[in-house]
Amino acid sequence: MNSAASSPAPITDRPANRMGRIAAILVASALVAAGSAIAATPAYAFAVSITQDGMTFEGDDIDPAAGATVTAYNPTAASGGTDAVIPSSVTISGDTYPVVTIGYAAFRDEGLTSVVIPSSVKVIGNSAFQANFLDSAVIPNSVTSIGDSAFNYNRLTTVTIGNSVETIGDDAFEDNDLETVVIPDSVTTIGEYAFYENSLTSVTLGSSLVTIEESAFEDNLLTSVTFPASISALNASAFRDNASLTDVVFLGAAPTTFAATGVDGSLGGSPSVLVHYGSAFADPAAAAGFTTPTWQGYNAVPNPIVTFDLSGRGVAIAPKEAVFRTAISAPIAPTAAGYTFSGWYTDAALTTLADFSTLITADTALFAGWSAVAATDAEPMLAETGSSAPLLPIGLLSAVLLAAGIALRRRAA
CATH class of the missing domain: 2.60.40.4270 (Listeria-Bacteroides repeat domain)
Incomplete structure (x- = not known):
């Protein structure tokens, strides 16, 4: 876990044992971004762009209402420097475009200390704010998806996630200094390593969450977690290396995807973890339900x-x-x-x-x-x-x- 006082290292200075995965993510993100742009642009459309206040925007001259994407930022004194304020709209060739997307790596490794994201934005792309010096972020309610590595390698101590976000991508908030996070009810999926290596002591999981991917909350300081009734996939190592984790509460049925206790156990390998569950979801009352005194190798008791x-x-x-x-x-x-x-x-x-x-x-x-x-x-x-x-x-x-x-x-x- 980071120290809030430390500065995030540039991407090239990351630990060697993680560079392979990071490189793969970046390459995949670039390919996905390029492929999406090609697929989304009809043959007759013409991409237009403009750079103002250090930000470069791109849009489709045929359909301004579809909005513009921020594709790059040059943090000069004239542009606002390390305090970036993204406008809610931009004028390109006389047409007004709402700013709806923060593009792939648009602000990556630019030394940002703060950023204002407008309520026009719907998508925060892969690596959008990766490797900066942000200590807080407010993601507006308009945003529906947060891309892979969108805010990793910063020094975030607080983040507010808007109530329309449905997916949080792989590595999205990895390697920060978050102590608490609230996942809104709109979120259905949290990607791999999304909150890996933070300082979380508290996490609130929203009522629509279905999937938590591998190592999503690995290497934190959690002592208890409550899973909503909607959860069905809790993948390997999701909460590994939370040494003080003792109480885990399931509000619904046992997840169908789950790794038993051990080095890759979904709840880690600590012998002190105690699973609490409702009697309605016990085996044999429920098929493949919870069991006492142990379930999937973890200690377990009914409510x-x-x-x-x-x-x-x-x-x-x-x-x-x-x-x-x-x-x-x-x-x-x-x-x-x-x-x-x-x-x-x-x-x-x-x-x-x-x-x-x-x-x-x-x-x-x-x-x-x-x-x-x-x-x-x-x-x-x-x-x-x-x-x-x-x-x-x-x-x-x-x-x-x-x-x-x-x-x-x-x-x-």
Whole structure:
């Protein structure tokens, strides 16, 4: 992992054992970029370009609405130097083009310390900002894809990924100093080595994530990870070399693509990793489901259960399964004849009230507190017999006496 104070080395100075893979990525990226340009340009189209403020833009003279691509940058004092501000549109030959793409290696190895990406941009291409000195990046909500090696070999400590990004390419944020990252719900795929060799202590994975490729989060400082129900492919070494990783939570079914524990295990080779899962996704309840005490060679346990002890009063409340390290909501307050419910307690002696914001990490029993209802409607005693007699409401008693008086007058008449 990098030190935030260190400067990223030029591409040619990268460690030798990684140069082969980097070279292959760069060659492939160039071929893909060239092929895409050829395929996307009809025979009758004419590419036009302009360079302004140190940036070179290219577009199609037939279809300005399709937008322009930033293809190169010259960080001179007149252009903004190492603080690049990309415009949202550019005028080429009298036509206005929205800037929609940051092209292959457009800003690579140019010494950038900051960059502003406009909300017109939809695609950040391969190696677009590779090997600079960026310490932060904000990717707008308009962007749908982040290319291979787009921001690797910088010194990023923070990154904001927009909520329309669907794919994060191979090596996209490799070799930075990120400590936390939030993957938005729009992302479905995270590529190989995407966040390799950072300083991540926290990662939030979005609810649509399907695939995490090989070594995507290798060599970080993660202690826990929660996988969304959507995850189905968790490839080899995805979380290798996170020495402090202890708790892994799956919100859905076991992934169909997964490498068992070991040097290339999806969750690394640490014996301290504990997998938590929902009972609905256990084998045999679910085909190829999770198992206890181990699953795929990792220690594994079902989610904790919260039970409710009513001390024999009221209608029984079904136990609740709590996702590991989350809180549960309080059940509807129970009722019992002759008693008032006074709250839930964490002990049978009813000394400590339960706090429903507490995160549940183990099976938990809660106990209902009750207080007897005070007798407020005591009946009067008859003077001669000592027996109790119900008091009639004053209005009803008056009516009875009036009726009796009327009956007596009629007899007398």
